[in-house]
Amino acid sequence: MMSKKTPTIKGISWNFIIVATVRKHKGISNFLTRISMLLNVVGGSAKRRDMIRDINHEQVRKALGCGQLETGTGLNQEQCLQRPGDTRWSSHYKTFKSLVSMFPTVVQVLKVVEKDDKDWRNRDQASNLLVYFQSFDFVFYLHLMLTTLAATNTLSLSLQRKDQDIVNAIGCVRSTRHHLISLRRDEWGKLLDEVNEFCAMHDIGTLQMEDTYIDPQQPRKKSGITNKHHYEVDCFNEVIDWLVQELDSRFNETSSELLVCSAAFNPRDSFADFDVDNLMRLAELYPDDFSFDDLRELRHQLCLYIADVREDGRFSNLNTIGELSQKMVQSKKHHRYTFVYWLLKLVLVLPIATATVERCFHAMKIVKTCLANRMGDEHLSNRLICYVEKEILKKVTNEAVVRRFMNMEGKDRKYDI
Structure with missing residues (x-):
């Protein structure tokens, strides 16, 4: 069993961190709340969703007729507004990109709801949203969120992969940090x-950056700052500073050292990055797993291990640490180099707080409902595996399931296939 003091990289659920961080800003928090309201009003019924599709289809047809859009394979696909979720990776980014391209459609649907909807609550919400969505604040926060999410999207996608290669994680973190600063x-x-440009395209009023900033909540109170200071310093700079601070906090010196030392296990290019000293430093970070005598034995095993795997053709085309661990088990070398394999397993456990874990917690809310709250642990685990590993489960045929069911020990079952 792993030690309770095993170092881990905390807080790798980066998309969730971004949303939680930027929500500290009052303007962005209000913006995200309005987006949620918009999705409830515009996508609240099948009729409105069909209206979005029909209006967007008509606008695309007109744009194609005027030569504003090009035709071709993969172009002008049918679009919709995806509801974002904090634990669904990059969902906010996709929602905001769709909103930019479908903005005229969304405004038109809101006008229809404001005018014709029978529910006064929907009419009032649509009216308020129309005012906000045609304001400079909305356009600014929309593009600010798109900019920051685009800058961190590669890192988010990298960290959500099930077969995540932690060797390259530290490089992605550093490059994202440098990009945010730039x-x-x-x-x-x-x-x-x-x-x-967006405001001019959609007839939305712009602001002169050198004019005095007027707080919409307190229009009569003098702010003492210009529009440029508010939007650049208090919004743009502040949000990016928060994101950089979060990166520094969650990928601190210890976490970075873990990743750098783990890179020595990289099997690419005939284990070109192998470094005994780095791996020994990594083992020293696990005092409950490696005693003083274990460390001395580990150093000897590492020297024997690297000479062995470099000469073994079965290890010549490996790319990830996960593949290395599988190949060690297949070749039975994990019995020969027990301490090396134990350290390798500790490295594989490092990125444990990934999207896979978040998906499991999300799946548990769906699978273990109030009507199934007496489900046993084994049954729950089996159902969660089926729910989370959908892609793998699709490869299992019905015939294989029936055959396994028929061949269960102690059961005499018959089935005509």
Whole structure:
């Protein structure tokens, strides 16, 4: 059993972290709340969803007729507004990208709801959303979120992979951090140009950045700052600073050292990154798993191990640490190099707080309902595996299931296939 003091990389659920972090900003929190309201109003019924599809189809047809869009395979696909979820990776990014391309359609649907819906609550919500969605604040926060999520999307996608290669994780974290800092330093002007271009395209009023900022909540109170200061310093810079701080906090020096030392297990290019000293430093971070005598034995095993696997052709085309561990078991080398294999297993456990874990917790809410709250642990585990590993389960044929059911020990079952 792994030690309770085993080091881990905390907080790798990066998409969730981004949303939680930016929600500290009042303007962005209000923006995300309005997005949720929009999805409830616009996508609240099959009729409105059909309306979105029909209006968007008509607008695409007109754009194609005017030559504003090109035709071709994969172009102009049918679009919809996806409801974002904090534990569904990159869902916010997809929602905001869809909103940019479908903005005229969304406004038109809101106008229809405001005018014709029988429920006064929906009419009032649609009216309030129309005012907000045609304001400079909405356009700015939409493009700010798109910019920050685009900058971190590669890291989010990397960390959500089930076969995550932690060797490259530290490089992705560092490059994302550098990109965010570069974004803060150089990209304000580009973001503002995109906001103004969107406003001009959809007849939304813009603001002069040198004018005095007016707080919508307190319009009579003098803010003492310009629009430029508010949107650049208090919004743009502040949000990016928070994200950089979160990266530094969750991938601190210890976490980075774990990843750097783990890179020595990289099997690519005939184990070119192998480094005994780094692996020994990694083992020293697990005092409950390796005693002083174990560390001395580990050093000798590492020297024997690397000479062995480099000469063994079965290890010549490996790319990930996961593949290395599987090949060690298949070749029975995990019995020969017990301490090396134990350290390898500890490395594989490092990225435990990944999207797979979040999916399991999300699946548990669906599988273990109030009507099934007396389900045993084994039964629950089996059902969760079926729910989480859907892609693998699709490969299992009905005939294989029936055959296994028929061949269960102690059972005499008959079935005509």
